[in-house]
Amino acid sequence: MKKIEILRIESLSREPLVVEGFLFKGKSKKAPKVAIVGAMEGEGILPLYCASKLVDFFKNKIDKKKIRGDILIIPSINHYAFNTAKRFWPLDNTNINMMFPGYDLGETTQRIAKKVFDALQGYEYGIILEKRHDPVNCIPYIKLFQSEFEDLKGAKRFGFKFIHHRKMKSIDSVTLQYNWQLWGTKAYSIMCPTIKHVDKKISSQINQAILRFMNKSKVIDFSIFNGYESTVIKTAEIDVIKSPKSGIFIPKEIPGNYVNKNQVIGEIIDSLEGNVSHQFLSPCDGMITCFYNDSLIYENAVAFRVAKIG
Numbered sequence: 001m002k003k004i005e006i007l008r009i010e011s012l013s014r015e016p017l018v019v020e021g022f023l024f025k026g027k028s029k030k031a032p033k034v035a036i037v038g039a040m041e042g043e044g045i046l047p048l049y050c051a052s053k054l055v056d057f058f059k060n061k062i063d064k065k066k067i068r069g070d071i072l073i074i075p076s077i078n079h080y081a082f083n084t085a086k087r088f089w090p091l092d093n094t095n096i097n098m099m100f101p102g103y104d105l106g107e108t109t110q111r112i113a114k115k116v117f118d119a120l121q122g123y124e125y126g127i128i129l130e131k132r133h134d135p136v137n138c139i140p141y142i143k144l145f146q147s148e149f150e151d152l153k154g155a156k157r158f159g160f161k162f163i164h165h166r167k168m169k170s171i172d173s174v175t176l177q178y179n180w181q182l183w184g185t186k187a188y189s190i191m192c193p194t195i196k197h198v199d200k201k202i203s204s205q206i207n208q209a210i211l212r213f214m215n216k217s218k219v220i221d222f223s224i225f226n227g228y229e230s231t232v233i234k235t236a237e238i239d240v241i242k243s244p245k246s247g248i249f250i251p252k253e254i255p256g257n258y259v260n261k262n263q264v265i266g267e268i269i270d271s272l273e274g275n276v277s278h279q280f281l282s283p284c285d286g287m288i289t290c291f292y293n294d295s296l297i298y299e300n301a302v303a304f305r306v307a308k309i310g
Contacts, residue, residue: 001059006074007115009108017079021119024058024071031069032124034219036210037176038074039129040096041088042081046192047129050203051075054210062222069219072123077116098171100179117179125154125217126180126187127210132194134302138290139255140206142230143189145172149181152232155188157216158209159227161256162289162307166235194293233307239283241304247271247278249297258287265304268297284308
């Protein structure tokens, strides 16, 4: 393993920001190479944990002879946000994942993005660990933009239950996934639930999927059980269920569960009188992809998303 310095930014009031990557050299120069990017924001606890556990795996758990292609892992980019309990870059509240491909003469986050993007060039595959931006619990899945550069066939090698193949918005043109693909890397975003604690079960699912992808892509020689035959889902195939009122939210089903049309999947309890003031019914036969992750829900908040079957 070789630890490499991706960038260093001096600070007047605290230690320099040093972003490091962990490079594991493969035994074959012809084997494909993969880069993995962990947390880009200060609330990305699960992306940070998953990436750090992958570093531990390749450093201490796997026979080095089984690593065929180069593997670069960058567990964290935005240390300052973690250290100050902020979501985005603390000085101007900008999102680093909205700054790619970066600009070396621009604002601080543009310069950070530029340095990181330069270090990520030349890799056949790129994996981005992203936290969802809305307050929901979800099962891990692949997000791919309909960009004309996406690799759906490769995305299925992870073995997640589904791939959200969604239309691009104009703002998506400055994300790492799109720009990585634009510059020749087959990039995929693994979406993690919005949680502020480490869920070892979910992190294990994510890292097993990454190892499965690497094995099937000939980056490593490491046998692992097959996952799911991923279903490709478009945004139009996902029903969004919003809350008609505020109150105490009680989900009755969890992400990944299959439900029938008109099945009760959750309820709202009146926060003062304690009675059931609303029941959430599934609008279709399908699978719950996510649900609201707080006990107090507000009017018009997204309570559930259900992917339709058929």
